[in-house]
Amino acid sequence: MALCSALLLFPVPGYADWTPLIERLIADRFDEREIRMLFEKPGVRFDPEVMTSKLTALINNRYRKPGDIVTRKRKRMYDRFLQPGVIEEAYAYAERNRDVLQRIAKEYCVPKEIVVSIVLVETELGRVLGKREAFNSLASMALCSDLEVIRPHLFPGLITPENEEFARRRCRQKADWAYDELKALIRYASERGMDPLGIPGSIYGAIGICQFMPSKISAYGVDADQDGHIDVFSERDALYSVASYLRAHGWKCRMSRKRQYRVIMAYNPSHIYANTVLSVAERLKRKG
Numbered sequence: 001m002a003l004c005s006a007l008l009l010f011p012v013p014g015y016a017d018w019t020p021l022i023e024r025l026i027a028d029r030f031d032e033r034e035i036r037m038l039f040e041k042p043g044v045r046f047d048p049e050v051m052t053s054k055l056t057a058l059i060n061n062r063y064r065k066p067g068d069i070v071t072r073k074r075k076r077m078y079d080r081f082l083q084p085g086v087i088e089e090a091y092a093y094a095e096r097n098r099d100v101l102q103r104i105a106k107e108y109c110v111p112k113e114i115v116v117s118i119v120l121v122e123t124e125l126g127r128v129l130g131k132r133e134a135f136n137s138l139a140s141m142a143l144c145s146d147l148e149v150i151r152p153h154l155f156p157g158l159i160t161p162e163n164e165e166f167a168r169r170r171c172r173q174k175a176d177w178a179y180d181e182l183k184a185l186i187r188y189a190s191e192r193g194m195d196p197l198g199i200p201g202s203i204y205g206a207i208g209i210c211q212f213m214p215s216k217i218s219a220y221g222v223d224a225d226q227d228g229h230i231d232v233f234s235e236r237d238a239l240y241s242v243a244s245y246l247r248a249h250g251w252k253c254r255m256s257r258k259r260q261y262r263v264i265m266a267y268n269p270s271h272i273y274a275n276t277v278l279s280v281a282e283r284l285k286r287k288g
Helices: 002-009 019-027 032-039 049-063 068-082 084-096 098-108 112-123 134-142 147-153 164-192 214-220 235-248 257-267 271-287
Strands: none
Touching: 019 032, 019 164, 049 134, 049 147, 049 164, 068 084, 068 112, 068 271, 084 098, 084 112, 084 271, 098 112, 098 235, 112 235, 112 257, 112 271, 134 164, 147 164, 164 214, 214 235, 235 257, 257 271
16 A cells, blocks of 8 residues: 555656647547557656656746756857867768768759758758657646656746646647657658658657657658658768758858858757857868
């Protein structure tokens, strides 16, 4: 009895009732047998950290100013991409892909230095594709439309009378967003003949060398090798897709640094990220 009470107070990560999510997917015309079999796989697990991390960031951004320690930590994380050895590696990568990058620049007007810089910062030139299963991240987040589902996993004191309504609203919104991305991930895996559980991703479900959210693949992805599929884990497709995304969000042949900055912010809405991408690109251009 004591053990049961403890489990109610402190839910065990990994266990969840997926029924609401399964029924929602079936109602959205996914094959019932395939969906039920998918959620019965042993690799499916509930990861509360995804929604707790997102909700914590949203509340802190709305109600608190980021502390100096957090800001310095973020800056250090990106500063490593400006180290001479890393720039040398990125330059060598650009040289190896010179022909592809020249064609991209001609077709999309996106310089090779910008494309390589983004791939460097996103996935360290394709080496780091995420330590989580994108399916579990998105499914876990989609399950948390009700704040009460995730509340036991939140840091004590995070939810206050002042922010509770905001937290409930953003919880619903982010769960719906994750659900749409989960549907896109399942469709992408089906089209590619992949196991959805075998696709690595970031904490919020971005996948591939270019770190696209699944719903962005059909909109901005490019089948550069013309094999009939957009493969964001393929180097050529990923490089072209980065340029396609940037052009669709306003990249032009002649742009000021300020306008370049705004377009890169559409790729990742972080000021430190955008400044890092541009700084890396400038260093690569000087070496060329």
